[in-house]
Amino acid sequence: MRPAASSQGSPIPIHRSRSTLGSKPSGHHALGGEQAPLPREFYNRTVLRVSRDLLGMILVRLLPDGRRFTGRIVEVEAYDGPGDLACHASRGRTARTEPMFGESGHAYIYLVYGMYHCLNVVTSPAGYPAAVLIRAVEPIEGIEAMNAGRSGRPSHVASGPGRLTRAFKIDLSLNRSDLCIPASIWIAAGEPVPSREIARGPRIGVDYAGSWARKPWRLGVCGHPALSRPFPET
DNA sequence: CTTCGGATTACCT
């Protein structure tokens, strides 16, 4: 079952980063209205719509010491409600999954395999548990700090849900954060990705979910170098 | 209380 989406066909108005109010030709970003959090309405839609529209948006992380990490979202996965056997919420409303049942636009973060955190964005009207797993971003700001003391291609430091949270210093302390407030973590408008440039495939690591594992709810920017792994052909 | 397994990654053969 899906929640009745109030804004099914109409795009959510987003303050594009292209906005040219007093635009400056210099390379410096005008941080005034720039990188403002996406509005609650963006998240309060079906998880598949939000998933698609999150591609190209900008993940922003402001550290306590003032450093700012940003990256372009290039890969996500949708987890859709109590019927989706790959979704944690399909096993009921528990302390861990509680954020998914709450208001959209909040973070749902959990620990997997005892060592990696996964960042999710809660979607849909409150009461309907659904979330988007952010699987990969293309680093923009802070890429050097993210790679400090690590090997591997610097551009891949946030490719994969566990690598992404490690690079951006995201852990359980940020669970339930309101992403519509520019505090420690939020998502800002970027360049939307056209449908024809979106690759789709089965979700990763959910083979226990039977036929639900085969649903093509992993979305990514076609051919992008920062994907966590290639998408299946056709 | 104990047991079990995971929306992953890195490193091994």
Next chain:
DNA sequence: GGTAATCCGAAGG
């Protein structure tokens, strides 16, 4: 291809 690492939360006794 295989598997160790590592710990929280859910479930069962």
